[in-house]
Amino acid sequence: MAFRKKFTPKRKFCRFCADEKLPLDYKRPDILRDFITERGKIIARRITGTCARHQRRLTTEIKRARQMALLFYSAVHSSDVKKHTA
Amino acid sequence: MANTYETLVLLSPELAEENRKQIIENLSQIVDKNGGKIAAVDDWGVRTLAYPVRKQTRGSYVRFEYTAPGELVGELERNIRIADGIFKFVTVRLDGQTAPKEA
Numbered sequence: 603m604a605f606r607k608k609f610t611p612k613r614k615f616c617r618f619c620a621d622e623k624l625p626l627d628y629k630r631p632d633i634l635r636d637f638i639t640e641r642g643k644i645i646a647r648r649i650t651g652t653c654a655r656h657q658r659r660l661t662t663e664i665k666r667a668r669q670m671a672l673l674f675y676s677a678v679h680s681s682d683v684k685k686h687t688a
Numbered sequence: 689m690a691n692t693y694e695t696l697v698l699l700s701p702e703l704a705e706e707n708r709k710q711i712i713e714n715l716s717q718i719v720d721k722n723g724g725k726i727a728a729v730d731d732w733g734v735r736t737l738a739y740p741v742r743k744q745t746r747g748s749y750v751r752f753e754y755t756a757p758g759e760l761v762g763e764l765e766r767n768i769r770i771a772d773g774i775f776k777f778v779t780v781r782l783d784g785q786t787a788p789k790e791a
Binding site: 628629631666668669670671672673674675679680681 | 696698736737738739740741745747749751775776778780
């Protein structure tokens with residue numbers, strides 16, 4: 603088809619490599635939140651562009667944050683949902 | 689062998705102020721008595737939890753940072769389990785990563 607244009611998506615990059623100061627820490631759920639879906643799943647590396655090294659750490663940090671109720675495991679059991687149904 | 693550890697505890701929001709202080713005091717003492725050294729006690733105050741824990745949607749966090757031999761961690765966690773009003777805790781060894789301190 604003639605109208606199909608070649609397009610180059612914006613090049614992805616690892617945010618943690620780009621900014622050394624960006625803390626990768628379970629105590630910062632605000633940053634971790636960028637790397638989970640709205641339902642709470644960890645987003646794959648191929649989508650976010652995070653490098654392998656940082657993705658590995660990111661995973662453990664997200665899991666720690668979940669343990670401490672800083673992030674929810676799934677949207678269904680988050681506080682927001684409970685508030686509406688209670 | 690001493691390492692730097694960090695323990696984050698989640699306390700019940702219903703705890704009276706004095707009980708809260710008591711718990712923090714107790715845990716600090718345990719670290720001191722067992723050959724550790726408290727580097728920081730960080731009180732985050734009451735926060736909304738991401739999901740309800742024991743039917744509570746809020747809780748207060750306290751973060752301890754200390755240098756101690758590894759055996760102390762087990763002892764500290766044992767005491768945390770015994771103490772009332774502590775919902776959750778996590779201990780992490782801080783190595784290399786020189787305290788990225790933001791709360």
